[in-house]
Amino acid sequence: MANLTCGIGSLQACALRVTRLLADGSIDAANAQGTYVTDAFIEFSYTPELADGDSFEQKSATGRVCKRATFPDQLTGLDVSLQLCDLDAELLEILGVFPAVIDDGTDTIGAVFGGGTDTTCASVITSPVALEVWTLAWSCNAQDGTNPYIRYTFPFLEWSLSADAYTITNDLAFITINGVARPNQNWPVTGRSDGASNGDYSNQLGGYELDVACPTTACGYTATP
Numbered sequence: 094m095a096n097l098t099c100g101i102g103s104l105q106a107c108a109l110r111v112t113r114l115l116a117d118g119s120i121d122a123a124n125a126q127g128t129y130v131t132d133a134f135i136e137f138s139y140t141p142e143l144a145d146g147d148s149f150e151q152k153s154a155t156g157r158v159c160k161r162a163t164f165p166d167q168l169t170g171l172d173v174s175l176q177l178c179d180l181d182a183e184l185l186e187i188l189g190v191f192p193a194v195i196d197d198g199t200d201t202i203g204a205v206f207g208g209g210t211d212t213t214c215a216s217v218i219t220s221p222v223a224l225e226v227w228t229l230a231w232s233c234n235a236q237d238g239t240n241p242y243i244r245y246t247f248p249f250l251e252w253s254l255s256a257d258a259y260t261i262t263n264d265l266a267f268i269t270i271n272g273v274a275r276p277n278q279n280w281p282v283t284g285r286s287d288g289a290s291n292g293d294y295s296n297q298l299g300g301y302e303l304d305v306a307c308p309t310t311a312c313g314y315t316a317t318p
Contacts, residue, residue: 097303103243104231107307108132111187112317114221118249118277120317127317129187132310135176135267137226139247139274139299142170171274171298173224173250176267180204183314188252189220190270201313223248223280227307240303246292247299248280274298 112120113127121127146164153159177184182194182204195203226245230237252272260266276296292302 097240100232101237101240101243101303102231103301104229106132106134106137107227107229107242108310109134109137109227110225110308111184112223112225113187114223114249114277116221118221118279120223120281122317125316126187126314128315129184129313130308130310130315131181131184131312133178133181133184135178136174137176137224138174140172140174141168142172142273143167144169168298171247173247173272173274174269175252175272176269178267180266180268181312185268185270187314188222188270190252190254221249221251223277224250227304230303237303240305242304242307243301244304245299245301246294247274248294248297249275249277251275 109131111129111131113124115121143166146166147162148164149160149162150158151160175188182191182201185191185204186194191204191206193205194201195205224247228243228245230240230243232238250272252270254268254270276298277294278296280295282293282295292300294300
């Protein structure tokens with residue numbers, strides 16, 4: 094068995110793909126607007142959520158520690174963050190950040206932030222999505238010739254605007270959204286038409302694997318592969 098990841102590093106980003114999920118985590122495969130592929134993002138990060146491990150210590154009557162047990166922290170989830178270059182209303186909609194895009198009949202021209210009154214119950218909506226990020230697979234001083242990309246897969250994410258998401262000032266503006274990753278038992282192992290997954294991420298928070306191709310970015314929704 095060969096270790097194909099030996100000597101491979103991850104460099105820069107090539108593309109990010111968002112895929113709509115149904116409530117049970119399965120892919121909304123019949124949706125003609127179920128996917129968005131973009132390279133207009135500044136940064137994607139993920140941080141482990143950890144539950145502190147227990148620690149026990151017992152001293153004898155003489156003051157000597159006679160029993161001690163410590164257990165490691167446990168991974169309970171991932172906090173994720175995404176900074177976007179563009180005010181792309183369709184991308185923000187598919188991420189579940191805004192309830193809807195404003196449409197003049199044929200063209201997407203903006204987005205709404207959601208209701209803030211008592212009658213709306215909530216100011217934002219959340220809908221689960223999967224997210225994949227491709228980077229260059231770097232070997233020594235060049236992109237790897239056999240598996241030129243690394244794909245990071247997060248099979249179930251829910252997003253919301255951060256508290257300091259957007260400021261209008263004398264500078265270039267960007268939007269920051271935050272989210273949480275959870276396991277997804279219904280993420281497919283194989284069978285995607287673009288050959289996207291050979292690894293098993295079902296019931297996993299995420300992972301990465303070598304890949305032979307990176308999807309083509311486009312401005313606007315695309316059909317779910």
